[in-house]
Amino acid sequence: MMNLILMGPPGAGKGTQSKLLSERFLISQVSTGDILRANVKDKTPLGQEAREYMNRGALVPDKLVLEMVVERLSRGNCSNGFILDGFPRNVPQAEALDGMLKEGKKGIDAVIGIEVEKRELIRRLSGRRVCRTCAAAYHVMFNPPVNIDTCDKCGKELYQRDDDKEETVDARLKVYDSETVPVVEYYRSRGLYMAVNGIGSVDQITEAIVKAIGKGRGHT
Numbered sequence: 001m002m003n004l005i006l007m008g009p010p011g012a013g014k015g016t017q018s019k020l021l022s023e024r025f026l027i028s029q030v031s032t033g034d035i036l037r038a039n040v041k042d043k044t045p046l047g048q049e050a051r052e053y054m055n056r057g058a059l060v061p062d063k064l065v066l067e068m069v070v071e072r073l074s075r076g077n078c079s080n081g082f083i084l085d086g087f088p089r090n091v092p093q094a095e096a097l098d099g100m101l102k103e104g105k106k107g108i109d110a111v112i113g114i115e116v117e118k119r120e121l122i123r124r125l126s127g128r129r130v131c132r133t134c135a136a137a138y139h140v141m142f143n144p145p146v147n148i149d150t151c152d153k154c155g156k157e158l159y160q161r162d163d164d165k166e167e168t169v170d171a172r173l174k175v176y177d178s179e180t181v182p183v184v185e186y187y188r189s190r191g192l193y194m195a196v197n198g199i200g201s202v203d204q205i206t207e208a209i210v211k212a213i214g215k216g217r218g219h220t
């Protein structure tokens with residue numbers, strides 16, 4: 001049983017790494033971004049409300065996101081552990097998560113922050129392509145699919161997220177600095193935060209994260 005939080009700015013590789021870590025440790029990946037996009041695609045009430053915030057690169061209101069996370073974490077498949085990807089994104093969400101975990105007598109084992117500088121983030125976001133069906137992420141240059149516009153994993157169509165277009169990327173990076181960087185401090189002050197260099201191959205970064213988790217759990 002292991003409960004992890006994977007942090008990092010947009011494009012740092014959270015989705016890519018958390019999918020691999022969830023397979024490796026047999027824990028559930030909970031990506032608030034993926035869940036929100038699935039709701040937008042299915043035109044659910046949540047999706048309809050969240051959509052405009054996402055399209056302008058703003059955070060979706062906490063109330064909506066928290067309801068969604070409470071529901072996910074209460075599912076049976078999270079009882080073996082989970083990896084949170086893209087949540088918490090501001091201090092009120094981090095505080096709410098602490099409350100939820102306390103109630104369920106659970107805790108966080110490690111918070112990993114993937115560090116990548118802004119110019120590289122912009123390169124990664126501008127070339128990102130995502131599967132509409134299984135949410136796998138590719139990059140036109142750094143991690144291209146075998147067949148252009150087709151997902152290697154499920155064969156379905158790839159697309160460019162609206163919020164990966166230049167105008168919105170800038171807004172998202174600013175929101176990260178103002179809202180999410182304080183969450184790094186929140187976990188650092190609790191001795192849970194560990195930074196990992198996000199530059200290198202996908203496999204190298206996975207190994208660096210696994211090593212950091214080992215260290216973190218070693219002294220708890």
Ligand code: ADP
Pocket residue numbers: 009010011014015032033034036053054055057058059060061065085086087088089093163172
């Ligand atoms: P990235 O990994 O590129 O940062 P995500 O897929 O995590 O992007 O998030 C995409 C968008 O979904 C965010 O810009 C925001 O609008 C919304 N979102 C995702 N997670 C949260 C969250 N925890 N709180 C509020 N909004 C969120």
Ligand code: ADP
Pocket residue numbers: 008009010011012013014015016017124125127128129137138139140142143198199200201202205
């Ligand atoms: P996040 O969830 O943090 O927004 P993603 O995992 O979606 O990030 O990755 C963002 C983009 O960068 C994707 O196009 C992905 O294929 C690519 N990417 C992921 N890891 C690496 C890496 N180590 N080197 C280069 N590109 C990467």
Ligand code: ZN
Pocket residue numbers: 131132133134135136151152153154155156
């Ligand atoms: Zn797919």
